[in-house]
Amino acid sequence: xxxxxxxxxxxxxxxxxxxxxxxxxxxxxxxxxxxxxxxxxxxxxxxxxxxxxxxxxxxxxxxxxxxxxxxxxxxxxxxxxxxxxxxxxxxxxxxxx
Numbered sequence: 001x002x003x004x005x006x007x008x009x010x011x012x013x014x015x016x017x018x019x020x021x022x023x024x025x026x027x028x029x030x031x032x033x034x035x036x037x038x039x040x041x042x043x044x045x046x047x048x049x050x051x052x053x054x055x056x057x058x059x060x061x062x063x064x065x066x067x068x069x070x071x072x073x074x075x076x077x078x079x080x081x082x083x084x085x086x087x088x089x090x091x092x093x094x095x096x097x
Contacts, residue, residue: 017041017061021080025095030069032080036061042083045069048076056080071095 017036034041039061045054053073057065075097081090 019043019080019082019091021093023093025071025093026097028071030071030093031066032056032069033064033066034061035064038062040084044081044083045073046079046081047073048078053078 017039019034021032022030041061042058043056044052047053056069073095075095077092077094079090079092
């Protein structure tokens, strides 16, 4: 079984960026890859109740950055949100154990 990934591209004024990750997590790690051109990002994971459960990255992306994130949260629905561009990027994933 290979979980399907999601790749979303968004535009913020003149900045283009994408965030790619698997939408179904069955293990204790997930890979997130962000790509952008001089794009400021502040990416966090939130639970279904809107509580931030993990801060992933804050900074500027110029090119591609891949991060392995520990997913030791309980099973459920979670959201990855770019707090610098909340109206542009917000997407969910599911943790199953």
